[in-house]
Amino acid sequence: MAEAHQAVAFQFTITPEGIDFRLSHEALRQVYLSGLRSWKKKLTRIKNTVITGVYPASPSSWLFVVVAILATLYTRSDPSMGLINKIQEHLPVSGYLSHQSQTLLSALLFATLLWLAVILTMRYILKQLLSYHRWMFEVHGRMSNKTKVWLALVRIFSGRKPLLYSYQASLPHLPLPAIKDTMRRFLESVHPLLDDEQFKRMSALASDFENNLGPKLQWYLKLKALWASNYVSDWWEEYIYLRGRSPIMVNSNYYGMDFLYVTPTPIQAARAGNAIHAMMLYRRKLNREEIKPLLVQDCVPMCSDQYERIFNTTRIPGENSDAIQHMQDSKHIAVFHRGCFWRLWLYHGGRLLSPREMECQIQKILDDTGIPQPGEEKLAALTAGDRIPWAKARKAYFGNGKNRQSLDIIEKAAFFVCLDDSEQGMMGEDPGKSLDAYAKSLLHGKTYDRWFDKSFTFIVYKNGKTGVNAEHSWADAPIVSHLWEYVLATDCFQLGYNEDGHCKGDVDFTIPPPHRLTWDIPKECQDVITSSHAVAQALAEDVDFHVLPFREFGKGCIKKCKISPDAFIQIALQLAHYRDKGKFCLTYEASMTRLFREGRTETVRSCSKQSCAFVRAMENNRIELSEKLRLFQLASEKHQHLYRMAMTGGGVDRHLFCLYVVSKYLGVDSPFLKEVLSEPWRLSTSQTPVQQVELFDLVNHPDYVSCGGGFGPVADDGYGVSYMIVGEEMINFHISCKISSSETNAHRFGRHIHQSMMDILALFSNGKKNL
Incomplete structure (x- = not known):
């Protein structure tokens, strides 16, 4: 067969006249082309490493600095304030070079050092600028002067034409929250899910942890946060994923x-x-x-x-x-x-x-x-x-x-x-x-x-x-x-x-x-x-699945209500879950922490005191429409705040997770951490974002819409919900649960989601909002 011959570069046999080589030119050509491709990839990788390594400057800027320094020397001025002469005095090869060559080499070294110093300074400034996140908490459409100045500075120090990894060295590290802040946010998140006696008990556990074991564990995390690029990601990958012994399917x-x-x-x-x-x-x-x-x-x-x-x-x-x-x-x-x-x-x-x-x-x-x-x-x-x-x-x-x-x-x-x-x-x-x-x-x-x-x-x-x-x-x-x-x-x-x-x-x-x-x-x-x-x-x-293409309205209609689409959907999910099970539950919404180096995800605890108040109001016909709208607005604002906190390193769950890992390394047990991390997420949600809108022309090709994706249920008696906001007029939901659970049904929950979305929109319609 032809392919068998091509797999061998050469063959030889022993003959009376000597060794007879029979070269396969096609095979040698394939070897050459394959090697050429590999070397091209290596050279491209080296080139990109250099470009990324000096970003936000460019390699060509080095030549500009060198020419500028040499030009000033020829005008008999010394921009180095004597540093060029100092370098010249300590050149190890000064005995082999003329005075002019020594001066040129010293100027070249100074220019290079100056160039590197400028790059490091620009990176440091950009890193500090990117550590500022208060802009995320401003009211949409009302940008403060401080934020405008900040944005302008970020654009100045961000460089031009970045490669994929150009910003990596300038990204800030994920901040480590204070123990007291995490305890406060945690208790706030579980308050609507516990009765008075349960909340009092949980508050006592949290207080004991904050005052006794917590500071010791936090000390080790501070060391890791100083040393590692991200104090969460490696442990998250290892302990949440790679050490899991159950099926990944x-x-x-x-x-x-x-x-x-x-x-x-x-x-x-x-x-x-x-x-x-x-x-x-x-x-x-x-x-x-x-x-x-x-x-x-x-x-x-x-x-x-x-x-x-x-x-x-x-x-x-x-x-x-x-x-x-x-x-x-x-x-x-x-x-x-x-x-x-x-x-x-x-x-x-x-x-x-x-x-x-x-x-x-x-x-x-x-x-x-x-x-x-x-x-x-x-x-x-x-x-x-x-x-x-x-x-x-x-x-x-x-x-x-x-x-x-x-x-x-x-x-x-x-x-x-x-x-x-x-x-x-x-x-x-x-x-x-x-x-x-x-x-x-x-x-x-x-x-x-x-x-x-x-x-x-x-x-x-x-x-x-x-x-x-x-x-x-x-x-x-x-x-x-x-x-x-x-x-x-x-x-x-x-x-x-x-x-x-x-x-x-x-x-x-x-x-x-x-x-x-x-x-x-x-x-x-x-x-x-x-x-x-x-x-x-x-x-x-055992997996029950339901895909719900929601076509009644989409992002465009929600934005006319001046509400975040994600907050609208999350509150609708809370209402749907309450109607489905008659109770609230610990809710997981995934958010990204990729504003930080090696960031992955953080949990938004979407079930809040404000969302619960709104849901109860929706199920009470005696409450006025205006009050329901007010409660919905409060719930939406709270959800957006929680999401922004999670994105900017102010979440709860990754900090608690890392504290738990440290406690295991130290061989100490924490009743508080053990109880918190064993609580199941009976409603696990995630949004699939459309990141490259420019690739799809939904105006001329409205049928070319993706349905998004989904995942399996996290808890045996819970739901997994993934949703994708498609264009301005459609939202796709992917709902999963287990057939073996008597408490869940994917299609029933889908009907509740559909009705909840319609009921919330009706609040604005009946309230005579301009849709």
Whole structure:
């Protein structure tokens, strides 16, 4: 076969005349092109490191400073105030240079030192400016003069044309709150959930902790906050994610959906070809740092640290703790179809495969009639079950031989692709039911057809619908969402399809076909696979899912009420939950702390005294409309304050979590921390933000809207709710819970959300607000 010959650079045989070399010129050419690509990447990485290293200045500014210093010397003035002469006196090579050369070299050294000093000064000033966050607490539309001056200074010291990681060194560290502030905010958050006796008891526990054990634990956290870039993130990654021993499927992984109303092509291989090519274009931009850093108010940068591990990343199981394995590069992807695993090369001849070539490669996998090897079909169930059996099986049965080689191919792939043989999306006679099934499929599939340990699994269905399932430890949902937005937009609006639904472009038929992975899985390992599959199957079958596309109104209508859309939705969720269960509960809303270096998330405790007062008023027909509107306004303002506090490092839960970790290291027990951190989040919520609005033209293409994504329930008797504000006129909700709980029902809760949204809007309509 041609590809077999291309895999060997040269061959030789011993002949009577000597050694006969037979070179394969094509193979040598591939080696050369591959090496050339690697060196180009290295040079680009070095160049970007230099540019980022001197930001907010530019490398060219060094030449300007040097020329300016030399010019002043020729005018017989000394801008260094004698420092150039001091440097000249101590030059180690002064005996080998003329006086003029010594002067030039000294001036060059001084100019370089001056340039570096200016860079460090600019960075320090920018860091101090970015540490100011009071601008977030000002009334929307009423910017103070102080904030205007601050914004102007930030723009001056922010530099021009930043790369993805340009601002990293200038981002401030996450501040460590005082113990007394965290205790006060915590007690305020639980007050509406406890009766008088319970609150009195909790206040006593908090007071004892604040006055006794708390200061000792805080001292260690202060040391860490001084030493580490972020006092939370490494412990959060390790203890919340990597040390978890339960399945990550449903419990941790989350998903993202395709367009709601549109499927650009019904051809599975074509959709896969375009999307995979778009992902690799994104990776190229990522490697070159050409992705623009996310800016708040178009000038305040957010941390870009999490982008680094989007590709070439796998979670490796361990008996006590998992680990994250990240490769600098990967030239292939791993593909799963009908129980068989494949390696598909992404490059040929030193270039990325075109969408049409990728489609042909995918089609070869789809057309293959091979059957799975023993144990191969459900092998990925190991990644869906408990972590300890998977870690032990990996060590015992995948340590060497063909199993080790095949597992390496999967774990070192750029990402994982599942060619699903089912059809999904909003379709059929019951589009709502089919949408729910689509969500469940993305969350867990058949429990053995996604490699849940990969940074993300790209799923392509038989009818051309797509989706993504992402592992959570390496990054948070906005990072995957950023990639997914780019892929959807590039697939449809840049790459496109021809009239027959196939990818555009030509095909090089000399490209080697995909390589089928081989396994030798013993009976004992197959038993572990069967056991893991049973655990995963039971978990998947217990998930109840409902996707609610809310079309009655959206962000545009809410803004006319002069209310934050997020606050509006969160208060509606509180009202819906009270109607669903007849009580309030501890509520988790995820917010980002990426205003700080290596920031991830903080919890907004959305159930507040103000939101509870409003909900009770809504359920009391004797209360006047004006009073309900007043209470809603108070609840909205309180929620916005809580969200801003969380974003600016004034949250409660990450501080308490780190105090708890320190207590475990010290071997001391805290009744307060133990009780606080064991409380379940019966309502866990998260917003999926649209970060690249410019990629989607909803005016001319209103059907090209994403449905967002979702996650599994956090508590056995609770709800998980993800929502996405799409354009001005639509909000999509993803609701999950467990079927085994008698207290929850996803569709019932969806009806309550719908009615709560309508009832709150009716307050403004009946109050004669200008909508």
